[in-house]
Structures are given as structure tokens and as C-alpha cells.
Amino acid sequence: xxxxxxxxxxxxxxxxxxxxxxxxxxxxxxxxxxxxxxxxxxxxxxxxxxxxxxxxxxxxxxxxxxxxxxxxxxxxxxxxxxxxxxxxxxxxxxxxxxxxxxxxxxxxxxxx
Amino acid sequence: xxxxxxxxxxxxxxxxxxxxxxxxxxxxxxxxxxxxxxxxxxxxxxxxxxxxxxxxxxxxxxxxxxxxxxxxxxxxxxxxxxxxxxxxxxxxxxxxxxxxxxxxxxxxxxxx
Numbered sequence: 001x002x003x004x005x006x007x008x009x010x011x012x013x014x015x016x017x018x019x020x021x022x023x024x025x026x027x028x029x030x031x032x033x034x035x036x037x038x039x040x041x042x043x044x045x046x047x048x049x050x051x052x053x054x055x056x057x058x059x060x061x062x063x064x065x066x067x068x069x070x071x072x073x074x075x076x077x078x079x080x081x082x083x084x085x086x087x088x089x090x091x092x093x094x095x096x097x098x099x100x101x102x103x104x105x106x107x108x109x110x111x112x
Numbered sequence: 113x114x115x116x117x118x119x120x121x122x123x124x125x126x127x128x129x130x131x132x133x134x135x136x137x138x139x140x141x142x143x144x145x146x147x148x149x150x151x152x153x154x155x156x157x158x159x160x161x162x163x164x165x166x167x168x169x170x171x172x173x174x175x176x177x178x179x180x181x182x183x184x185x186x187x188x189x190x191x192x193x194x195x196x197x198x199x200x201x202x203x204x205x206x207x208x209x210x211x212x213x214x215x216x217x218x219x220x221x222x223x224x
Contacts, residue, residue: 004155031210043156045211056211091155093212100146101212103155 002026004104006092012110018080021107025074025094031055032075033101034067038088046090049075082111116200121219130187132218134200137181142204145176145183150197150217159198160185187220195222 005024013019025032034046046065047057051072060067064083069075079086089108093101117135124130136145144163148156160167162174162183173186187194197217203210 033211035212035214042216043212043214045213048211059211093155095210100158100161101210102158103148105153106155 004092004094004102006090006104006107008107009105010108010110012112013082014112015084016081018078019082019109021077021079021090021092021109023075023077023092023094023104025092026096026102029094029096029102030072031095031097031101032069033093033095034075034077035059035091035093035103036088037091038085041088043091046077079109082109084111087111115213116202116215118198118200118215118218120216121221123221123223124190125223126191127189130190130194130220130222132185132187132198132200132220133182134185135182136200136202139180139202140204143180143202144204145174145180146201146203146212147172147174147185148199148201148214150199156199156214190220190222192222192224195220 007022011019030051032049035043037043045059048055049069052069066078087110089106091103091106093103095101146161147159149159150156160172160174164176167174175184197219199217201212
């Protein structure tokens, strides 16, 4: 069974540009989560989808971040415009029920 | 959500049993205890989850006392490849949100 996949693995963009991260959850997992770790900090929750609906987006830092999950399959996280403080590793996770979230390898975002 | 406290780091040698204890004094009735492992440049990997008493799988055992205010992850006969950061998390997995709150984790260093 394929795990959670994320694309790209690494992205380098300039301040003010737009970047879109993609996450493909494990097939059949209704729950999809985004987390991120910025330099030197702990992993922080961003938001949670149940199928295509946003269940909890309390961790989204500001309105420059937009997450979508059209059709309830893969999800995208867009940062527009990117700022220096957005640099970090963005993780996606999925789960079938409420237990056991399975994480992807992450996307390392560098904003210069 | 309950806060967890665990040692910042631990050292061990190959072949030893390693026990990592986590304190969660404010754990709520509906909270589960989950442990994740993370290698550098990878996403956290689910290890084990439990609610009370003892849970065992092919990777580890999780011991939870009756008051549930702490838990111990036990790794039998560690190898060099078990060197990683181990996170203890608690949360209401059946509640309105399933977000995981990560602390600093415990860096386990296994030496030959």
C-alpha cells in the first residue's frame, strides 16, 4: 500500500512569489491534515480535512495560506504571497478514522 | 489538549532495552496516548497508540498506569537504526478535531 506522498520534496522561491504544495493521502483515508515545522520550532498543526470539508483550520497562520481538497482526494496548500517566515517543512498526514495519522515525507520550503 | 513532558535526550547501546517515559498530568478522559518516531528529513512515523494498561505491537510496547498521568514507550533490543526523535502525544482522537500537538520530543542516540 502506498503511503502519503507529497510534491515537491523541496521548493525554493523568492519572497512575494506563490507556491503550491500537493499532498496525496493514503487511498481511502477521509482525514487529511497539514502540519509545518519552521526552523528551530516544534511541528505545528495547520488544518484538518474530512473528505472535502475543512473540519478544523485553527492552525492556519494567516490569509496568505489557502488549503483545498476538491473531490476529497488530494489536497493542495497554496502560499500567496510567500514571506521569509513561511520557510520550513510542511507535512501532510492522513488517517482512516480518528486514530493513527500517517505522515508524508514533507516538503521543504525555502523563501529567499 | 493535554501537555506532555518527556526527556530531551537519551543515550543507549545496541541490544539494550530503552524505556522513554512521558508525563501527561492533565490527560482527559477521552484522550489517547500516541507515540511517533521521526528520522531526519522524514515525516513522523506512527509507532503505537493506547488508552490504558499495556499495548504491544511488532515494534514497541506502551505501558500506561491506572491513573494515566504518564506512559512509557519500551523499545526492545535497540539497534543503531533506532536513533531518532520520539514524540509522545495525547489527544481526544474521537473529538471534533484530531489535531496532534507535538512537543520537543526525545532524541534517542543509540551507540554501538
